[in-house]
Amino acid sequence: MRAMTVGNPATLENLKLVDIPDAGSPGPGEILVKLHASSLNYKDFLVATGLLPVDAGRIPLCDGAGEVLAVGEGVVDLAVGDRVVAVFHTRWPAGEMPSDAMRGAPGDTIDGYARQFAVAPATWFSRAPEGYSHAEAATLTCAGLTAWRALVPDGPVIAGQTVLVQGTGGVSLFALQFAKAMGAIVIATSSSDAKLERLKALGADHLINYKTLPEWGEAAFNLTGGVDHVVEVGGSGTLPQSIAATGYGGHISLVGVLTGRGGEIPSGMITRKRLRVQGVQVGSRKDHFNMIAAINATGIRPVIDRSLPLEELAPALSLQESGVHFGKITIDIG
Numbered sequence: 001m002r003a004m005t006v007g008n009p010a011t012l013e014n015l016k017l018v019d020i021p022d023a024g025s026p027g028p029g030e031i032l033v034k035l036h037a038s039s040l041n042y043k044d045f046l047v048a049t050g051l052l053p054v055d056a057g058r059i060p061l062c063d064g065a066g067e068v069l070a071v072g073e074g075v076v077d078l079a080v081g082d083r084v085v086a087v088f089h090t091r092w093p094a095g096e097m098p099s100d101a102m103r104g105a106p107g108d109t110i111d112g113y114a115r116q117f118a119v120a121p122a123t124w125f126s127r128a129p130e131g132y133s134h135a136e137a138a139t140l141t142c143a144g145l146t147a148w149r150a151l152v153p154d155g156p157v158i159a160g161q162t163v164l165v166q167g168t169g170g171v172s173l174f175a176l177q178f179a180k181a182m183g184a185i186v187i188a189t190s191s192s193d194a195k196l197e198r199l200k201a202l203g204a205d206h207l208i209n210y211k212t213l214p215e216w217g218e219a220a221f222n223l224t225g226g227v228d229h230v231v232e233v234g235g236s237g238t239l240p241q242s243i244a245a246t247g248y249g250g251h252i253s254l255v256g257v258l259t260g261r262g263g264e265i266p267s268g269m270i271t272r273k274r275l276r277v278q279g280v281q282v283g284s285r286k287d288h289f290n291m292i293a294a295i296n297a298t299g300i301r302p303v304i305d306r307s308l309p310l311e312e313l314a315p316a317l318s319l320q321e322s323g324v325h326f327g328k329i330t331i332d333i334g
């Protein structure tokens with residue numbers, strides 16, 4: 001079967017499409033999945049370029065969706081023909097994240113889904129939401145679940161509260177959609193006025209261009225009297241503004257590192273406002289199932305910017321890094 005692999009050194013040019021042995025037959029408790037689609041997350045760029053070191057030859061991409069071709073003995077929750085989507089954490093079933101969870105992260109510490117077939121424990125997949133294409137389902141593994149975890153189990157957001165989302169990447173658009181589905185008022189930011197118009201069409205209540213208004217935190221605070229939940233994807237470069245935006249007793253989900261991994265933090269303001277700053281590592285398998293149930297109930301559909309074939313993974317990752325996209329870039333595995 002065909003698979004994309006990370007090179008040594010890891011660079012976009014060294015991503016290689018190779019032939020690897022067939023996946024084989026599923027053993028007890030396992031399923032054989034024909035993967036049809038994946039989608040890109042910023043982390044995949046870090047893996048492919050060596051900024052997040054992985055073993056040479058690692059198959060990248062944590063997102064995956066496809067169809068069950070065979071089931072092993074004892075599998076009762078999934079059947080041949082089911083459309084399925086990969087669960088991000090293979091070692092975090094529910095409750096608090098175990099300390100070794102990241103040792104079972106597809107596309108990072110174990111092989112991901114940039115390949116045609118996978119044999120895996122049935123617990124590594126769930127049914128896809130009703131009516132979803134494979135590409136739509138693939139977007140849920142990481143970006144969808146991260147937004148869900150940030151706002152629902154970790155929030156929890158309740159109707160009438162305010163949520164601030166940053167930019168128009170995969171996590172942020174899911175956060176906007178989940179927040180609106182929960183009855184929240186959403187402030188959305190972007191570097192582009194054209195993208196702000198699209199955020200409005202998705203239901204954002206207040207719009208801020210963070211390039212033309214660098215002190216957007218104060219503006220967001222004044223719009224709402226203090227935001228209840230911020231889904232922080234920028235990291236160190238945006239955190240001071242997020243702290244300024246948040247209301248007393250508010251919650252900041254520390255999700256992303258788009259502007260860097262460390263920096264100066266106005267910690268006094270966190271204390272003064274009694275803020276809750278919560279790190280996020282996607283979510284558990286139980287969170288994943290709850291998210292799928294919520295999607296089936298609300299009819300939320302992911303925003304897909306474009307789809308590229310697996311052969312074009314390197315240009316697809318460059319495109320994502322450039323930030324021109326709106327929502328998810330998906331990968332067609334065929």
Ligand SMILES: NC(=O)c1ccc[n+]([C@@H]2O[C@H](COP(=O)([O-])OP(=O)(O)OC[C@H]3O[C@@H](n4cnc5c(N)ncnc54)[C@H](OP(=O)(O)O)[C@@H]3O)[C@@H](O)[C@H]2O)c1
Nearest residue numbers: 042146167168169170171190191256257258280281282323
């Ligand atoms: N901790 C976790 O569990 C977890 C899970 C998933 C992702 N992440 C992290 O979350 C971040 C977002 O991931 P993603 O996959 O959604 O990324 P993405 O799709 O690549 O998002 C890119 C978008 O982010 C926006 N952006 C860039 N710099 C910004 C800034 N300074 N302020 C506000 N927005 C900014 C831009 O939107 P505009 O063009 O509209 O300005 C850009 O188009 C990444 O750092 C990723 O590693 C963490």
